[in-house]
Amino acid sequence: MTAARTFGPVRIVGTGLLGTSLGLALRARGVEVILANRSPAALRLAIDYGAGRAATDADAPALVVVATSPDSTAERVAAELAAHPEALVTDVASVKGGILRELIAVGADVARYLGSHPMAGRERGGAMAARADLFDGRPWVLAPHDATDPAQVRALEDLALDVGAVPVVMDPEDHDRGVALISHAPQLVASLLAARLTDGQTRAVGLAGQGLRDTTRIAASDPELWVQILSANAAPVAEVLSALRDDLDAALAALRDPEAPGALATIAGVLDAGNRGVARIPGKHGRDERYASLVVRIDDRPGELARLLTEIGEEGVNMEDLRLEHSPGAQVGYAEIAVLPERSHELATALEARGWTLVEGR
Amino acid sequence: MTAARTFGPVRIVGTGLLGTSLGLALRARGVEVILANRSPAALRLAIDYGAGRAATDADAPALVVVATSPDSTAERVAAELAAHPEALVTDVASVKGGILRELIAVGADVARYLGSHPMAGRERGGAMAARADLFDGRPWVLAPHDATDPAQVRALEDLALDVGAVPVVMDPEDHDRGVALISHAPQLVASLLAARLTDGQTRAVGLAGQGLRDTTRIAASDPELWVQILSANAAPVAEVLSALRDDLDAALAALRDPEAPGALATIAGVLDAGNRGVARIPGKHGRDERYASLVVRIDDRPGELARLLTEIGEEGVNMEDLRLEHSPGAQVGYAEIAVLPERSHELATALEARGWTLVEGR
Numbered sequence: 001m002t003a004a005r006t007f008g009p010v011r012i013v014g015t016g017l018l019g020t021s022l023g024l025a026l027r028a029r030g031v032e033v034i035l036a037n038r039s040p041a042a043l044r045l046a047i048d049y050g051a052g053r054a055a056t057d058a059d060a061p062a063l064v065v066v067a068t069s070p071d072s073t074a075e076r077v078a079a080e081l082a083a084h085p086e087a088l089v090t091d092v093a094s095v096k097g098g099i100l101r102e103l104i105a106v107g108a109d110v111a112r113y114l115g116s117h118p119m120a121g122r123e124r125g126g127a128m129a130a131r132a133d134l135f136d137g138r139p140w141v142l143a144p145h146d147a148t149d150p151a152q153v154r155a156l157e158d159l160a161l162d163v164g165a166v167p168v169v170m171d172p173e174d175h176d177r178g179v180a181l182i183s184h185a186p187q188l189v190a191s192l193l194a195a196r197l198t199d200g201q202t203r204a205v206g207l208a209g210q211g212l213r214d215t216t217r218i219a220a221s222d223p224e225l226w227v228q229i230l231s232a233n234a235a236p237v238a239e240v241l242s243a244l245r246d247d248l249d250a251a252l253a254a255l256r257d258p259e260a261p262g263a264l265a266t267i268a269g270v271l272d273a274g275n276r277g278v279a280r281i282p283g284k285h286g287r288d289e290r291y292a293s294l295v296v297r298i299d300d301r302p303g304e305l306a307r308l309l310t311e312i313g314e315e316g317v318n319m320e321d322l323r324l325e326h327s328p329g330a331q332v333g334y335a336e337i338a339v340l341p342e343r344s345h346e347l348a349t350a351l352e353a354r355g356w357t358l359v360e361g362r
Numbered sequence: 363m364t365a366a367r368t369f370g371p372v373r374i375v376g377t378g379l380l381g382t383s384l385g386l387a388l389r390a391r392g393v394e395v396i397l398a399n400r401s402p403a404a405l406r407l408a409i410d411y412g413a414g415r416a417a418t419d420a421d422a423p424a425l426v427v428v429a430t431s432p433d434s435t436a437e438r439v440a441a442e443l444a445a446h447p448e449a450l451v452t453d454v455a456s457v458k459g460g461i462l463r464e465l466i467a468v469g470a471d472v473a474r475y476l477g478s479h480p481m482a483g484r485e486r487g488g489a490m491a492a493r494a495d496l497f498d499g500r501p502w503v504l505a506p507h508d509a510t511d512p513a514q515v516r517a518l519e520d521l522a523l524d525v526g527a528v529p530v531v532m533d534p535e536d537h538d539r540g541v542a543l544i545s546h547a548p549q550l551v552a553s554l555l556a557a558r559l560t561d562g563q564t565r566a567v568g569l570a571g572q573g574l575r576d577t578t579r580i581a582a583s584d585p586e587l588w589v590q591i592l593s594a595n596a597a598p599v600a601e602v603l604s605a606l607r608d609d610l611d612a613a614l615a616a617l618r619d620p621e622a623p624g625a626l627a628t629i630a631g632v633l634d635a636g637n638r639g640v641a642r643i644p645g646k647h648g649r650d651e652r653y654a655s656l657v658v659r660i661d662d663r664p665g666e667l668a669r670l671l672t673e674i675g676e677e678g679v680n681m682e683d684l685r686l687e688h689s690p691g692a693q694v695g696y697a698e699i700a701v702l703p704e705r706s707h708e709l710a711t712a713l714e715a716r717g718w719t720l721v722e723g724r
Contacts, residue, residue: 119569131721133659134721168565170566174563174566177562177566178562178563178565181558181562181566182566182567182569183569183571183573183574185555186573187573187633189551189554189555189577190577190636191635191636192606192613192632193548193551193606193636194635194636194640195606195609195638196605196606196639197544197640197643198635198638198642199543200543200544200642201539201540202642203532203536204536204537204539204540204543205543205644206530206644207481207503207530207540207541207545208644209481211548211552212544212643213643214576214580215552215579216548216636216639217573217576217640218573218576219633219636219637219639219640220636220637220640220641223630223633223634223636223637224630226633227626230617230629231617231620231625231626231629234620235617237617238618240558241610241613241614243558244557244610245611245614248606248607249607251550251554252603255592255593255600258596267589268585268586271549271550271581271583273553274552274554274555274556274578274581274582274585275553275556275581275582275585277555277556277557277558277559277578278556278579279582280559280560280564280567281559281570281575281578282570297495297498303672303675305681305684306668306672306675309668310665310668312668319667321686322686323685323686324683324684324685357495359493
C-alpha cells in the first residue's frame, strides 16, 4: 500500500454513515483521525468500530470534515472554522450553494472553507452501516469558490484519492444544478410515475415488465431523506422539472388530439430527444452503445446463471454488464449480457454450441 | 411433449416478428400453420424459416391470427372475417379498444372476432428476429367483448398455452388503460426525463449513477414504433399522464416555495405514494420486499462474478434476483443479490468467511 497523501490529523464531525466510513477508510491508510459527535453513545460506537479516536483539547487538526445532517451543516462548519483557525474545513452535504451562502451571510472565514460532496451512500444510515470501501470508485465533487486557494483543492483531492474516490472539481452552483438533473429530479419523476400505480387495477399492474421495474426502482427510496435533499436543492430541481413539465404539456396536447397537424411529430420529438439524452449517460449499462447485447435463456434455478458465466469465462470473453430479465409466471429467465461488439458473434456461436438458447435483443 | 391444445389449421396474416414467431412456436407443437403476407419475399422468408406453409384456395383455417402493423390491423381483420366465414379471427395489436370499435363501425361479424395481445416483443422486428420461444412466460391478454362466446376464449387460451404464454382475460378498455399505465406512460415519462439530459453539462451527466441509468433505460427504445403505439392508445395514456402532471404541478409549487406551510408535506406525499406504488409491482426485482438484499464487492474482471454465483450455489442458497452496480472510474463493481430473508444472514456469514466483502444495501 502506498503512503497516504492526506496530511492529518483529520477531524471528522458527525459519526453517521459518511463520517464513520471516512474515518474507517482514512485509518486503513494510517491517517490520524479525530472523531466528534454531540451524542457520546454515537461517538463511542464509531470509536469502537475503529474509525478514529476521541477529540482532546490539544488537538490541532489540519483538516476538518463536517459530516452532520444537511440541516445543521452550515452552522457546524462555521463553528469549526472558528474553533480551528489553522484548519481547512470541508463538508459532505449533497447540496453546496446554500451552505456557502449561509457561511458568507454569518461572516465565517470562507477562505478556509471548501465544500465537497462524496457521491456515495446507502439506504441504511448510521455508524453501524459504515464501510471503509463506501467511497470506492465513486465521484467526490470538490466545489471551490472565489476565495479558494488551489492548494486547498489539492488537499481535498488527496483525501478523495486516499479513500478510493474519483475527485471532480465543480463550481458549487454547477454541482447543485448537476445533481438536480442526474439525481434529484429523476428521484421525484420515478416517484411520480410509481405513484400512478396506486390507482391501477391489480390485474393491470400484474402485466408489468422489466421496463416498468427499472423505471420505478428508485421510487422505493426513503421519503424522509429525500424530502431533506429535495428541499435543500429546491430551485435547481424545480428548474429541471418545470422544463420537463413543459415537454409533458406538449405531449399531452398531442395525445389529446393525435389527428391534429404536428401531433405525431411532437410525440416523435420527445421520444427522439429521449434517445439522445440516454445516449449521453456514461458507464456500463445494457443499452451502452459501446457494447453488443446477447440475451441468453436460463432456467430459473440455482447454479444455471453461475454455469453460464463460468462458460463465458471459459470462452475468454469479458462480460461488460449483466441484467437479469424475469418472465412473470414462468420458470425461465433471461440474462442480458453486454460484450465488446467484436467478440459478440463469436460468443453467441460458442454459447449456442454449448446448448444455450440465445434470444438477442429480447 | 404433450399434444397441442390448439385446433388448426391456424392462418397467420403478417409474417413479421410476432407472426413468424407464432408460426415457429405452433409448428414446434405440430400444429398446421398457413402463412400469408402481401410481400411475397417476406412470406417466402418466413416459410424458409419453417414458420408454416403458403396459403392455397382450399384452406379452411379454424383460427386466423392477424399480425400486421397496428395501423392496418382492423381493416385486415374485417377482410379475414369476410374471407373465412367459419373461422375465429384474432389479432396481436398492443391496443384493443379502437380495433373493436372500427370493426363494429364497418359492420364486420364481430361475433367471430376476439382481440388479443401477447405481451412479447424485441427491439428488432421482422421474420429474421423471430424466435419460437418469444412468448415463453409472457402474459397473453385475451380481450372478450359482449358478442364473445366462452368457447372462443378457451380456444385462444389453448393457443397461448401451446406457445408457453400465460393467458390473461381482460375487458378491451381495461387492457388499454392497463398498458397505458404499466407500459405506454412509463415509456413517455422515461423519454421526457432522458430528454432533460440533452441540456445538461457533460461533466454533470458524467456524475450519473445506476439510479439514473435504470430510470431512463427504456428511453433508448425505437421512436417510430412508439409513436404508433402511443397514438393508438392516446386517450388512456393522456389520462395517466395528466394525473401525473397534476402531481408534478403540486410538487413544483412546493419546490418553488419550500418554506410555505405544507410544502414539505406535499413533497413527502409524492415520495410516499411512490413507495406504495412500486411495492405493487409483482415479480422479481432488487427492491422486492419479499427478499433480503446482499451487496457483494467484486473485482471487475472475468470469472469473479461466476465464482461468486458458484459459491452461492455451493451454500445451497437460491438467488432470487441479481443486479450489477458499477463504480464509474474504478476497477470494482458490486453485485446486489436478492435472497429469501431467512437465508440472508447465513449466506452473508458464509460469503464473508469465503473472503468476499459485503456492502449490504449499498
